[in-house]
Amino acid sequence: xxxxxxxxxxxxxxxxxxxxxxxxxxxxxxxxxxxxxxxxxxxxxxxxxxxxxxxxxxxxxxxxxxxxxxxxxxxxxxxxxxxxxxxxxxxxxxxxxxxxxxxxxxxxxxxxxxxxxxxxxxxxxxxxxxxxxxxxxxxxxxxxxxxxxxxxxxxxxxxxxxxxxxxxxxxxxxxxxx
Numbered sequence: 001x002x003x004x005x006x007x008x009x010x011x012x013x014x015x016x017x018x019x020x021x022x023x024x025x026x027x028x029x030x031x032x033x034x035x036x037x038x039x040x041x042x043x044x045x046x047x048x049x050x051x052x053x054x055x056x057x058x059x060x061x062x063x064x065x066x067x068x069x070x071x072x073x074x075x076x077x078x079x080x081x082x083x084x085x086x087x088x089x090x091x092x093x094x095x096x097x098x099x100x101x102x103x104x105x106x107x108x109x110x111x112x113x114x115x116x117x118x119x120x121x122x123x124x125x126x127x128x129x130x131x132x133x134x135x136x137x138x139x140x141x142x143x144x145x146x147x148x149x150x151x152x153x154x155x156x157x158x159x160x161x162x163x164x165x166x167x168x169x170x171x172x173x174x175x176x177x178x
Contacts, residue, residue, distance in 0.1 A: 013025070026161055026163065026164075029161055029163070030163040030164075033163065072096055076089070076096050076097075083097070087099070115127050133151075138151055139153060
């Protein structure tokens with residue numbers, strides 16, 4: 001399947017005519033990357049501040065709500081006869097009651113012992129087994145065998161731009177064209 005063409009950006013950049021032009025573009029790219037990193041760091045800091053403010057606001061409210069629920073549950077437990085055999089009771093502002101949680105399975109022994117016990121009793125249907133091809137091992141097989149198995153190894157060259165170690169602000173700015 002052919003690769004999709006990358007979406008054209010709205011920003012116009014002059015095509016380089018020399019390696020000096022390419023080097024200037026790499027510098028501009030590094031500066032853009034640095035500015036993006038700074039903007040993300042600022043946004044992350046604002047998000048952290050907002051979350052801290054939210055925690056300050058929510059913590060006492062959550063504690064108050066839990067105290068209220070505990071008080072209601074204590075009262076309801078003491079007046080269970082008022083439920084008349086039902087598991088809940090309707091009130092003017094809501095409903096109170098008890099809900100059964102779904103059954104949960106807990107292991108009281110190590111999983112290996114439980115698996116061995118299941119197999120001894122012929123209950124293999126309760127043992128999970130996952131089988132799938134190992135890509136790491138398949139990568140070592142010869143190509144003709146892989147073809148017969150319906151497997152293909154792919155590899156491609158991806159273009160990259162690597163920025164120099166110099167600080168972005170230390171690098172010279174490209175000359176502006178009129």
